[in-house]
Amino acid sequence: MLLIHCPYCAEARPEVEFAYGGQAHIARPLDPSALSDADWEQYLYIRNNPRGRHHERWRHAHGCGRFFNAVRDTVTDKFEVTYPAGEAAR
């Protein structure tokens, strides 16, 4: 079973308690109407698909309920670090 460290609960918890939330650190443009179609497409749809370190959002859905960010290696599926939402990317 994959264990994920929840930075709020400060415990390693089973993966089934968590929900994946997509790529992390994507800031919504402050003024969407000022964006070109290409830029808006970039924001809405274009995501990284790295082989290796990936910054992603997770939610401890069946635990504390909070979103947090994680760095996971997409090759080994190992979580390098998890940290509260709002903090700078690790």
Place this chain on the structure above:
Amino acid sequence: MPDAATPDIAPLAVTAADLHLPTQPFSAAGLHLELVPAQARYSLRARDAGLLAATIGRALPDRIGDTLDGVIKLGPDEWLALLPAGATLPLGEGLPVSVVDVSARAVGFTITGPGAAALIATGCPLDVERMAPGRATRTLFETVEIVLWRQSETAFRVDCWRSFAPWLWAALVAGAQG
């Protein structure tokens, strides 16, 4: 009105019979399962724990997973209060706190006996044996979300949303029967 044969387990005149739950406790070797009688449940949310504590006039546990006088800290800004039936809390109107009566939302079971931790481990992915007495958390039993509270080495309290309760009871009894 509920009578002795159909004990009242949640307000809004919901009885064990309404939920198709058994009205008798279940006992097996080293295990005893029982419904918790009706009680007041409050969902408490606030960014400022001090303001919330002052609003409801009760101390709140500080650390996620800790319990204090029937109040469980579920998340950074979320608590669940399990209080005697009929207890009410001030709602804190106008304040940046959320105090919501959710008494009818859930049904509680107690699981006691030397085999209690092993029974919960049949469906719960947590390392139940390592959970310290007095700790509580939201988690899963199979696919059903539960609030699991270890009240002592051999006594657990499980709360789940009431529509899941008949299935959860059946799953626990099946686990207890081996």
